[in-house]
Amino acid sequence: MSSSDKTLADRTYRQLRGDIVNGRLAAGSKLKLEGLAQDYAVGMSPLREALARLMGDLLVVSEGQRGFWVAPLSLDELDDVSRVRALIETEALNAAIRNGDAEWEREVTAAFEALAAVEEHLPHTSDALPPEQLETWEARNRAFHAALVSAAGSPMLIKLRDLLYQQSERYRRVSLNVSRGWRNVHDEHRAIYDATMQRNALRACRMTELHLARTAQEVRKAMAALAQDDGFTGGKA
Amino acid sequence: MSSSDKTLADRTYRQLRGDIVNGRLAAGSKLKLEGLAQDYAVGMSPLREALARLMGDLLVVSEGQRGFWVAPLSLDELDDVSRVRALIETEALNAAIRNGDAEWEREVTAAFEALAAVEEHLPHTSDALPPEQLETWEARNRAFHAALVSAAGSPMLIKLRDLLYQQSERYRRVSLNVSRGWRNVHDEHRAIYDATMQRNALRACRMTELHLARTAQEVRKAMAALAQDDGFTGGKA
DNA sequence: TTCTGAAAAAATATCGAAATAAGATTGACA
DNA sequence: TGTCAATCTTATTTCGATATTTTTTCAGAA
Structure with missing residues (x-):
């Protein structure tokens, strides 16, 4: 757990980022919110906040009302x-x-x-x-x-x-x-x-x-x- | 209202971004969540999601548990x-x-x-x-x-x-x-x-x-x- | 007066469920 | 058999309330 994990959203952001960069979450795969909330043991709010930040890092893409995906590689x-x-x-x-x-x-x-x-x-x-x-x-x-x-x-x-x-x-x-x-x-x-x-x-x-x-x-x-x-x-x- | 405003979070993101870029929200000023929620007529969830995305655009900065500010100019x-x-x-x-x-x-x-x-x-x-x-x-x-x-x-x-x-x-x-x-x-x-x-x-x-x-x-x-x-x-x- | 620390107030962060939208399935009808 | 529409299912989005943390206030002591 990093020192700057002041909030659950921070921690979740870092965990997700690591899991995407090292490939544990496959490129292009769908990020199902309920599943992730379970895996990372957080609620919807910090999870969605983390995903929104990852969009800025170009690691996650989203489509309104259809959800989030790990950014594809090409x-x-x-x-x-x-x-x-x-x-x-x-x-x-x-x-x-x-x-x-x-x-x-x-x-x-x-x-x-x-x-x-x-x-x-x-x-x-x-x-x-x-x-x-x-x-x-x-x-x-x-x-x-x-x-x-x-x-x-x-x-x-x-x-x-x-x-x-x-x-x-x-x-x-x-x-x-x-x-x-x-x-x-x-x-x-x-x-x-x-x-x-x-x-x-x-x-x-x-x-x-x-x-x-x-x-x-x-x-x-x-x-x-x-x-x-x-x-x-x-x-x- | 832009065509890609499929969600309240999208719309709020765009509105906030515009208000920061054109200076209606002053550089360095504190972004009080409750006030913003009122001004933009949304709840906490889409508001925080919008702010998280604006951090990626370097338009907003945050400090865990202390809130959000418009990124300062120098x-x-x-x-x-x-x-x-x-x-x-x-x-x-x-x-x-x-x-x-x-x-x-x-x-x-x-x-x-x-x-x-x-x-x-x-x-x-x-x-x-x-x-x-x-x-x-x-x-x-x-x-x-x-x-x-x-x-x-x-x-x-x-x-x-x-x-x-x-x-x-x-x-x-x-x-x-x-x-x-x-x-x-x-x-x-x-x-x-x-x-x-x-x-x-x-x-x-x-x-x-x-x-x-x-x-x-x-x-x-x-x-x-x-x-x-x-x-x-x-x-x- | 100035510092200290506890209590109150204010603001942020989080949860859990309700509301809403998209996708899948079924069945009626041509 | 193929198409379309209504319905069911699944998933996302949002809200309202609660928990947690920070900031302010203020009384009492140095």
Whole structure:
């Protein structure tokens, strides 16, 4: 339970958000209000309030008098989100490299080393990762990318970045569940980290773009594979 | 009453949003639930749902168990919003100029001409504009800027642009209420329109940046003047 | 006077049920 | 057999009342 769970609506919002981002609530699935109220042990009021807030995060969609659904995923949207995220994230990183002080450098380094500790003994095989280790990696990956841009000095840019990171994470989780081993993702993180520490903004942004593009490509393959299996089409409908 | 007002929560959301953006509900003011429920003639449930959605639009802020406030305006945030908006808007305009077809050109032209019809006989004096004429100008200005980027081919970019436009509009309304006459805003719109029709993306984006920067500068002056009057400080607190 | 703390007042948050709307089913009729 | 309309079922939306938390008030002591 997070510290800012002052109300049931807050707690429910966070729980639902987590369950949507990590895929426990499937993309596109109907959110039946009575069922959710039971599952999360709350009444209608906090539940609907949480869902309304999730609409703003683009994680839930609704149609008047017909209810709520988990926002669907599609190949088209994956491309869209990836491109816009690259735009925002490179702008923020560029600003952070310009503005970041020594304290920022320490935070980035700490986040990178925590992430490196997990990534250095990731399997290159196609074995599925134990869920606990995957959650650790997700948390540290999120923290590393957040630390990089934290000195951007633009609350709005950070807000948009967070929104887009969350969207990307939903897609990435899809691919992690069908992944055929880990690519050299650690090398990519290291390249971004090194360029950032050298205050080489141009290179850091290029490496970030490459990193995001490769991640998107991996997700795209995974989604295409899923589409064959279960008739999921996604975009260009 | 909009066509998509299928529920009371929808209608209340739209009404509240309008009242916040045009300043009828003052920035920073407390939103007392019972009072609002009376004013908008709804119960707690649709009201709270509307407020939760407005938090996602960054128009309302809340603190658990202490209620809701209209999101405050500040000089710092004005600069932040303006810069990020320039980034997003130029990216979208660039894409639209690349992708836009003949139908898009027609829509942009129609929107520009509707706007021009209002702007061409705006007073250069410091007289306050009649409210009705101001609303017409706001609507056509919004439509023109929306039409420009409508062919960007990126739903996410458009969503972020809409969010930022709405934020900018709140600030602009402040300056329109204390404005000392209209600057050559029509010339700026025409410059953007001409460059866009010539498919000169570089120039169109430059003109857009200039347009946004000048608007922000005007708002900044107006807010500084207000700060003197009523002790409003805004940012760098 | 100024601080403290308990009690009252005011406001927010939540519940549970009633009202309302959408979707599914059945049966009459062509 | 196919279509349409009335009805039944299911789910969403909304209200009114209650529970909970915060804020204000005010008496009493330092």
